[in-house]
Structure formats: C-alpha cells, structure tokens
Amino acid sequence: MTPGDGRIFPLPRKPRGVFCGPQYEGAAVQQDNPDLTFITPTAPVANETHGGRAKCLQRLVRLDLPVPRTVALSFDEVHRIAQGVMPDMKALLAPLDEGSLLCVRPSSEDPDWGGPGAVLNIGMNGARLAALSAQIGESAARKLFARFIQTYSIQVARLDPDMFDDLDLEAEDVCDVALAAYEDEAEEPFPQDPGVQLAGVLRSMARAWEGTSARLLRQAKGAPADAGLGLVVQEMVLGLGRGECGSGVLQLVNSITGHPQITGRYMSQSQGRDALDGGAESLFLEKDPRGPSLEELAPEAFEALKLDAALMRERLREEMQIEFTIENGAVHILDGVRVQRSSRAAVRIAVQLAKDGIIPKEEALIRIEPRALNELLHRQVDPDAPRDVVGTGVAASPGAASGRIVFTAAEAQASAARGEPCVLVRRETNPEDIRGMHAASAVLTERGGTTSHAAVIGRGLGLPCVVGASSIRFQMRKKTIVAPDGREFREGDVITIDGSEGEVLAGEPAMLEAALDDAFQALMTWADEARDIDVRANADTPADARTARNFNAGGIGLCRTEHMFFEADRLTVMREMIFANAAGDRRSALDQLLPMQRADFTELFRIMEGMPVCIRLFDPPLHEFLPSERTGLRDLAEALNLPLSDVTRRVEALEEYNPMLGMRGVRLGITVPEIYDMQARAIFEATIEASREGEPIVPEIMIPLVSAKREVELVKTRVDAVAAAVRTEKGVDFDYRLGVMVETPRAALRAEDIAPHCHFFSFGTNDLTQMTYGLSRDDAGRFMSTYVQQGVYPEDPFHTLDADGVGELLKLGAERGRKGQPDLTLSVCGEHGGSPESIDFCRKAGINYVSCSPFRVPVARLAAAQLAIRDKIG
Missing domain, CATH: 3.30.1490.20 (ATP-grasp fold, A domain)
Structure with a gap:
C-alpha cells in the first residue's frame, strides 16, 4: 500500500491454478x-x-x-x-x-x-x-x-x-x-x-x-x-452450504466520485447479485459502524478479494467490479465488469491510472468522452434521484437548476433581489431578456433550437436551458404552463430544468455539485500538451471573460458588443441614438455610451492579461432595442419626451419583414457609421489604458455580416481614421488587427477579394449554416428531430457542422482567403467551435483556432487533444 493514497496493490500470492488435473484432459480440443x-x-x-x-x-x-x-x-x-x-x-x-x-x-x-x-x-x-x-x-x-x-x-x-x-x-x-x-x-x-x-x-x-x-x-x-x-x-459455485457461503460484488473506487473506497455488498447463503438487493441481510465489505461486515465474518476471504481486485486493476488496466462467490470460505471469481461511473468518477479513475503508471497519459485522455465534462462543469440532477418529468424539449445548455417559475425578465430580477432562485419561462427570448437570464437559475422556452438566442446566451452564462419545449402548453397571459398530462404549473411553483437531458421536472430533486477538482485540472493540463489547435472563448462581459480564464481559454474569439447595451442605463441612451434624425444628434447620444464601452473593453483587456481579444462590431438590427408592447412604448415616449404616436410610428418604420437578413451588421455600420466610429474609439482608448499596466494590447476588430469587398474597404477607412485620431490625441502608438466574420455564402466565395484587406477571417458558422440551408435557426427546432429521424439530415446542422455543404463553403473560403492573403489567420467562432466532430473538420481544414462558449472550452480542449493523439497513432 502506498502511504496516504488508500489504494491496495497486489502482493505475491500462492498459485491458484484451475487448469490442471484429470478433469481437464478432454478440454484441449x-x-x-x-x-x-x-x-x-x-x-x-x-x-x-x-x-x-x-x-x-x-x-x-x-x-x-x-x-x-x-x-x-x-x-x-x-x-x-x-x-x-x-x-x-x-x-x-x-x-x-x-x-x-x-x-x-x-x-x-x-x-x-x-x-x-x-x-x-x-x-x-x-x-x-x-x-x-x-x-x-x-x-x-x-x-x-x-x-x-x-x-x-x-x-x-x-x-x-x-x-x-x-x-x-x-x-x-x-x-x-x-x-x-x-x-x-x-x-x-x-x-x-x-x-x-x-x-x-x-x-x-x-x-x-x-x-x-x-x-x-x-x-x-x-x-x-x-x-x-x-x-x-x-x-455454478453455489454460494450455499453449511460453511461460510454467499455471494457479493466488490470494487475499489466510489462510482460517483472516483475516490479510492472499497464498496459493494455481501450476503451469506445467496447467489448472483442477491447481495445488492438483500436489504438488511446484506453485509458491508469493510468494517463499518453501521453493521456487520465481510471483513469481520471471513477476514481471509476479504483479503483475497482485495488482492484479486488490485491485481485486476493493474493487469487489466481498469477499475473493475468483481462478482464473487464464497463457498466454505474459499473465494471464486465469477465475473469482472468495468466499474459503472459518473463522469467525474471517470475523470478521476483515468487520471489516477495514469499517475500510477498503469496507462499512459494519452490513453487517459482518450478514455474520457469530451461531452461528459459537462457533468463536471455544471450542477446535475443526482442520477439516483426520482425524476417527475413534466415535459421535454431541446437540451440547449447543460446542467440542472431548480427555482420558482417567473414569466418576465423583471420578475426574474426581482426574484434574484429577494435571494430566491427562479426559472425564466418565455415563448422565446430576445436581447431584452438578457438581464432576466443573468438573474435566473435556468431558462425554459417554447420555441427555439440549439442556436437560438436562449441557447447561445444560456451556454455563454453556464445557465441550464431547455428550448423548443413544444410538448408543454405555454399560457403567458394566464402565467401558467400545462404539461402533456394536464398538470398545471403556475407562477411561483418550483420546477427543475435539466439542460443536459432536455427535460423539465416537477419539484426540486437532489443535485450533484460541479467538481473542478485536481483530477480535472490534471486532465486538462495533459490535453493542452497534446492538442494542436488553439481554443478561445466567446465572451461578452467581464464575468464571461473570467470564466474563460478559469477554463484556460487561449483568448476571446468573439465578443458580441451589442450585449453591453442592454443594461438599463445604456438602453435609454441607445434608444435616444436610434430616434435621432441627424448624424450630429446620433453622435451626441453615442458620446454618452463611449465611456461605458471604453470601460467594458478596458476591463476585458485587463482580465485577459495580454491574450488576444476579438471584438465584433455592432451586429443586430436596431428594432431589437425597441419595445414592442404598448406599455413599453408609453414608457419610451415618456423617457424621450415625445408623443406616443411619434414613438409608435418610428418603431413601426424600423420593423423589417426579415430582420436577420436586413439592416444589421456591416450594413448598419455603413448606413449609420457613427456607431462603428464610437466603438472603434472605445476599443483604441481602452487599448491604451489597459496597455499602461502590462503587456501591449493588440485588439482584434471584426466586421460582421460581410458579403462584399467594398464593405470592408469603407469600414476599414473609417476605423483607420479613428485610430489615427486617437494616436494623435493621446500621443501613444498602438497596433490592431482588422478582420471579417465570414457568415454569408458570398463572403466565402469571394474570400480572395476580401482577404487582402484583412488580418483574419472568423467563420460564423451559426449564420453561415442558416444562410446555406435557408433555415431559421430559431424555428428549425420544430421539425429538425423529424428530419434527423427520417434521414433527411444525418445530424442537426446547427449542432454538428455540415461537412458536405457548409463545410465546403468553409474550405473554399479558407483556401481562397489564404490565396489572397497568405498569412491570414482563420478561426471558427460559431457554437460549432465546441463540437468535437466539428473540431475534427476544422483541424483538417487548416483552421488556426476555434472559439466557443466559456463552459464548452474544456470540452473543446479535450476533443482537440484526442483528435491529435488519434492522428499520431493512426
């Protein structure tokens, strides 16, 4: 026994051969x-x-x-x-x-x-x-x-x-x-x-x-x-007789934690696995204050079993559960099976086997299913807890949480202020709900798929989320949800969201807490030594950035700046800018947002401590910042000191038939250039501020939704002008990198024209998939399971990158982009960046790094390591 670690290792034993004697003479043939x-x-x-x-x-x-x-x-x-x-x-x-x-x-x-x-x-x-x-x-x-x-x-x-x-x-x-x-x-x-x-x-x-x-x-x-x-x-070895006879199972680790612990049960005068169901008649294995044990009843048999289990662990290179029978005091091994284990136990077992020299580190990495890490990163419903399933949906963001039902973002914030966990229930979320999502313990929506707003934000926040729960009736006016079996749950009732399984549960089942222990850290260190593609995080807030650092992301691959505008004090100013009719008035409103944006970027740069930070310029259509309900319109009219009729007309004028394909991204930056001017200035001033305290910051500025070379030329000209102005005003020089988000098919096809104006391309595979397929990523969840079941698509293309269609565009964009700019850095920053299958494709396509939600970073790091190891061993 090694001092301090509680493990048992095999000692010399007497031969117990069973393949000798006259009874085996007929067995050779x-x-x-x-x-x-x-x-x-x-x-x-x-x-x-x-x-x-x-x-x-x-x-x-x-x-x-x-x-x-x-x-x-x-x-x-x-x-x-x-x-x-x-x-x-x-x-x-x-x-x-x-x-x-x-x-x-x-x-x-x-x-x-x-x-x-x-x-x-x-x-x-x-x-x-x-x-x-x-x-x-x-x-x-x-x-x-x-x-x-x-x-x-x-x-x-x-x-x-x-x-x-x-x-x-x-x-x-x-x-x-x-x-x-x-x-x-x-x-x-x-x-x-x-x-x-x-x-x-x-x-x-x-x-x-x-x-x-x-x-x-x-x-x-x-x-x-x-x-x-x-x-x-x-x-059969009967386990029945006049001497000490019985049966049981034994293993050397705890199946939930993976820590060394002799577990199992034994029952006298029994067969098979009777001991596991024997209740009070079953004995503990080791001495235990709760009751009699095999160690006390038959100490020699108990010692033999420990030796057998330790030998199996060493020679079979695995933690094994022994099924055994004792007959007249003698031990017989009937079977050995791999110990059933939780994800956290799987990690600890693999790491410990490697530390003990039983398996190499590379094999320890290969043994862990990357997606299983989600159980370590998030709270989970205890596998032994009863599950009262109310309904099901799409498992959009892993983990589990319980709370009282609320139906608005304001109610979620009020609940959080009272210290009461809540579950935000919406038909679908939009940017106005972000504050409520921050306050909630979990989110449930009637609509949406794996790349819907609720899913993407939920994963970024580490918030358990089930979307597309169409089996449940959402009655938002009555503030109730109705289960398929007719049960009604009202505001204030407690439910549990299991975002790993896509289930909504009644009540509050027992939970297992997240476990980022020493075994997890060791596994991740080995993964970083093995992988050959970098992994960054999508992070929009300082909290996201800290999570990314905690998970050892290689930087920020996508910072969506629009999420910074939904705080209450900023939203009013943003709306003033939208209602301004002249460029000067817009600049006046944006001047109020400038110090807020600068502070945000400065904090991001400081948290990342010199690591690359890629900031995407403003992307969504303006109508997302405006209210749609009558009450919200009245409040806005009061805040802006305008007649309600004027506010209503202005909001209606900004509405678009298909806003995701309308005036957003670079189109908005060219049409209303003051927004990008303000953001560029905020980035450059934050760069100077953050560089005073440490290494020089080289920010990466990304233009969204590009489809033409001229768009890049126009935005680049204005960004360069802002950079020159800031250098002159501050008397400080700095560098920056400019790139585009390739999320339209045309941008991929015309990459050779666009690339000479860029330092990098970042493929936004969420929108690229949406536009390539002609699918709405928010609505596809309604029929996607049917399509996959009937073989129309092999997988949900929003979940696993479509290598044949979207992947071909990505490869074309990569090849043509590097033809136009040989030193072009390539990345994938859609949610596919955290999918092991998609990472495999990205490595083969020559992508430099992938970027995904902070809580998916460990999954991506492990998946990348496994792919590199498998390539080495063929």
Whole structure:
C-alpha cells in the first residue's frame, strides 16, 4: 500500500491454478473450437467474436484467478441458435463437470448495449434436489429448485409470471406446487434433462437478443443493428452450504466520485447479485459502524478479494467490479465488469491510472468522452434521484437548476433581489431578456433550437436551458404552463430544468455539485500538451471573460458588443441614438455610451492579461432595442419626451419583414457609421489604458455580416481614421488587427477579394449554416428531430457542422482567403467551435483556432487533444 493514497496493490500470492488435473484432459480440443470455446489462457476468444464478458473471463483466467470453468459461444453460434440450429450439446458440455449446475450470461461487444438476463442453476431437477439436500440442507435446496422453475418458466418458457404470485418458498411442497403450475400452464412436464434445460435457455436468450424490441433498444444506445451477442456457460459455485457461503460484488473506487473506497455488498447463503438487493441481510465489505461486515465474518476471504481486485486493476488496466462467490470460505471469481461511473468518477479513475503508471497519459485522455465534462462543469440532477418529468424539449445548455417559475425578465430580477432562485419561462427570448437570464437559475422556452438566442446566451452564462419545449402548453397571459398530462404549473411553483437531458421536472430533486477538482485540472493540463489547435472563448462581459480564464481559454474569439447595451442605463441612451434624425444628434447620444464601452473593453483587456481579444462590431438590427408592447412604448415616449404616436410610428418604420437578413451588421455600420466610429474609439482608448499596466494590447476588430469587398474597404477607412485620431490625441502608438466574420455564402466565395484587406477571417458558422440551408435557426427546432429521424439530415446542422455543404463553403473560403492573403489567420467562432466532430473538420481544414462558449472550452480542449493523439497513432 502506498502511504496516504488508500489504494491496495497486489502482493505475491500462492498459485491458484484451475487448469490442471484429470478433469481437464478432454478440454484441449474444445478450446480450439472458434464457436464453442472452452476458456483457457490460449483459447481463440476475442471481444469482436465472443463479446466483452467472455474476453474478460479469459483475462481473469490468465491472471490465475479462481474462475469456474466456462465455455463461450461466439456471435455466429448464437445467431445460428436464434435461427433454430442448435449446437452439439455434448461437445458444449464436455469440458464441464457432469454434476455441476450451470449458469448462462450474455456477452455483448459493449456492456452498455445490454442483453438478456442471466439464468442460474441450470441442471437443477428432482435427482439433483436429493443430492443437494444432503449438501446444503433440504430447505435451501427446495428454494433453489423452486426459484429455478420460476425463472425458467418466465424467461425461457415465457409463461405468465402471475402464476407464481402465491408461491410459498418456505413450504415443504413448494417444488411440487411449482412443477404442477408449470405443467398446468405449459401443458407439458417441466424438463428434467440438464441438456434440454440448457438448450432451452440458449434458444430463449438468442431469440430475445434478435427480437425487434431488443434491437431497437440497443440501437438507441448506439449499437449497430446487426450487433452480435455471445453467451457464456459457466459452472455454478453455489454460494450455499453449511460453511461460510454467499455471494457479493466488490470494487475499489466510489462510482460517483472516483475516490479510492472499497464498496459493494455481501450476503451469506445467496447467489448472483442477491447481495445488492438483500436489504438488511446484506453485509458491508469493510468494517463499518453501521453493521456487520465481510471483513469481520471471513477476514481471509476479504483479503483475497482485495488482492484479486488490485491485481485486476493493474493487469487489466481498469477499475473493475468483481462478482464473487464464497463457498466454505474459499473465494471464486465469477465475473469482472468495468466499474459503472459518473463522469467525474471517470475523470478521476483515468487520471489516477495514469499517475500510477498503469496507462499512459494519452490513453487517459482518450478514455474520457469530451461531452461528459459537462457533468463536471455544471450542477446535475443526482442520477439516483426520482425524476417527475413534466415535459421535454431541446437540451440547449447543460446542467440542472431548480427555482420558482417567473414569466418576465423583471420578475426574474426581482426574484434574484429577494435571494430566491427562479426559472425564466418565455415563448422565446430576445436581447431584452438578457438581464432576466443573468438573474435566473435556468431558462425554459417554447420555441427555439440549439442556436437560438436562449441557447447561445444560456451556454455563454453556464445557465441550464431547455428550448423548443413544444410538448408543454405555454399560457403567458394566464402565467401558467400545462404539461402533456394536464398538470398545471403556475407562477411561483418550483420546477427543475435539466439542460443536459432536455427535460423539465416537477419539484426540486437532489443535485450533484460541479467538481473542478485536481483530477480535472490534471486532465486538462495533459490535453493542452497534446492538442494542436488553439481554443478561445466567446465572451461578452467581464464575468464571461473570467470564466474563460478559469477554463484556460487561449483568448476571446468573439465578443458580441451589442450585449453591453442592454443594461438599463445604456438602453435609454441607445434608444435616444436610434430616434435621432441627424448624424450630429446620433453622435451626441453615442458620446454618452463611449465611456461605458471604453470601460467594458478596458476591463476585458485587463482580465485577459495580454491574450488576444476579438471584438465584433455592432451586429443586430436596431428594432431589437425597441419595445414592442404598448406599455413599453408609453414608457419610451415618456423617457424621450415625445408623443406616443411619434414613438409608435418610428418603431413601426424600423420593423423589417426579415430582420436577420436586413439592416444589421456591416450594413448598419455603413448606413449609420457613427456607431462603428464610437466603438472603434472605445476599443483604441481602452487599448491604451489597459496597455499602461502590462503587456501591449493588440485588439482584434471584426466586421460582421460581410458579403462584399467594398464593405470592408469603407469600414476599414473609417476605423483607420479613428485610430489615427486617437494616436494623435493621446500621443501613444498602438497596433490592431482588422478582420471579417465570414457568415454569408458570398463572403466565402469571394474570400480572395476580401482577404487582402484583412488580418483574419472568423467563420460564423451559426449564420453561415442558416444562410446555406435557408433555415431559421430559431424555428428549425420544430421539425429538425423529424428530419434527423427520417434521414433527411444525418445530424442537426446547427449542432454538428455540415461537412458536405457548409463545410465546403468553409474550405473554399479558407483556401481562397489564404490565396489572397497568405498569412491570414482563420478561426471558427460559431457554437460549432465546441463540437468535437466539428473540431475534427476544422483541424483538417487548416483552421488556426476555434472559439466557443466559456463552459464548452474544456470540452473543446479535450476533443482537440484526442483528435491529435488519434492522428499520431493512426
């Protein structure tokens, strides 16, 4: 044992070989049979042909662990059985002791794909009942036989389970009653021949695997439609008898935390996994003040189990759960399976295995599913907590949070002021709701998809969010939501948003807190050493920037400046600017916003400490800053000291039929240039201010929604003029980089013309996808699941970058852009930047960095590392 770490390592052991003696003389031929394979250290058993359980048992045999004799049936053999072609039962049983009871367990290629339930005690009959009565006692033998009749009737003969509801296992005639019930229901005697019983079990399990329901279930878990099933036939170690006998499971780590901890249960006079369901009859493994333990009851067996588990961990290079049986004090290992684990446990287990030198760091990185990191970064619903599902939607932003229902941003702010967590419920969010989203614990919307406003802002804030919850009726006037089952939830009722699963839950289930512990930090350090593409964060506020730094982002790849204008004191000034009729009046209003913007940028630069910060100039259409409801219009008229009719006419005049394709982005910057002039000045003055205290800042200024070279020329001329003016006024020189956001197909196609005027291109894949497909990213969620299910699209293109269509435009833009400007820096700053599949595409396309929401940065860093490692190993 290594001092202080609580781990157990194997010590020298006496040989416990089981492959010697006359009982194995007939097994040599059988172990070479590829379809009915007696498991020995050298038998031809593989995960791809016999399944994971069979292969694991062979590994345990190679470790000289006390494994009962086992025969493995290949995928091909089980498929033939399902078609009605039975194997040579004599050959199958030849390596096994003629007097042994048997069990059959499934062995699929991936244990997560499931399989039919195990069947124990095959071979139990009247003759065996008499022999076992003398060995383990009449009562225990009767119960064993009765349970086998019950199991065989339900799982093999497919008889009605209700026929055994009144079966009294303590009655002396329980076996006769069970046999009579079987014969009455099946209209034939219960099979007494062990070979017939075994054949029935094999046939039943094979056909169950190939049935339609089972196939659909495993396909839902990611299994191919033609996934094979192996079966293992193993001699039973009863776990019943007059000495210390029983069964249990043991593992060396906690499945939730991954910390070293001997966990599991043991129950005397039991079989299989009875100990896990045994309640008060089950024993702890280690000494425990809560009750008796195996360590006290059978200390030698307990020590042997710890050694076996430590040896398996070291030699199988994995944390394993042992299923064991004790018979007269001797330990037998029936099975070893990979320990079930939460995401946080998976990280700690992989890191600890690497630190102990059992696996290399690269393998530790590969073992962690990047998206699983979301469970570490956010609170999650406890997997053991009951879930009362109200409705479902799109899982738009991971994590879970509970709170009282509120229906407006103002109510969310009021709730936060009272210290009460709340869930903001909206049909769909818009920029006016950002303050409410900041105040809320979670967000639920009726409309939207993975790149809708609520989804994008939610991910940026680390706010659990479910969008597109169309199964729920939103009654905004009544301030209620109605579940599909008719339950009504009013303002003030507590619900929980599970943004990882896309579910809305009633009440407040138990939660698991976020865990950015030492294991997570170690994994991320190794990931940064391995990856070959940079990862930045999309950050609009100082809080976002701090989160980005905490997650070791390589800078800010997208700062959306318009989000800074929705604070109450700024919104009024912004509206004054919109209502101004002359350039001078607009400049006067913008002069009030200038110091606010300058302060924002200065703080961003200081937080990032010299790291690159890419600031996108103002992008949205102006109508987003204006009220649409009568009350809001009256308030605005009062604030601006204008007649309500004038305000209403002005708001109506700014409305557009398709605002996402209207006067926004660079079009607004050219039409109302005072906005970009103010922003450029704020950036340059903040650059000078922040550079006084540290390294010189080189800001990156990005022009949105470009589609023509002339647009860039016009904006660049004005930005250069502002830079020259600031240099002259302040007497300080500085550098900056100018680039464009490529989010229109034309910009990608004409990249060679545009690039000579730029230092960088940033592909805005959200809008580029929207324009390439002709899809509204806010509305596509209504039909996208149907499209994916029916194979129209392989994946939601707003979730995983469309490599064939949008990807082709991206590659064309990259190639043509670098043809026009060889030193052009390329990036992807849409939400695709955090998708592992999309990062793979970006690496191959020569993209320099990806940028994503701050809470997706660790996911992107790990995904990038895994892709680089896989490339190295081929």
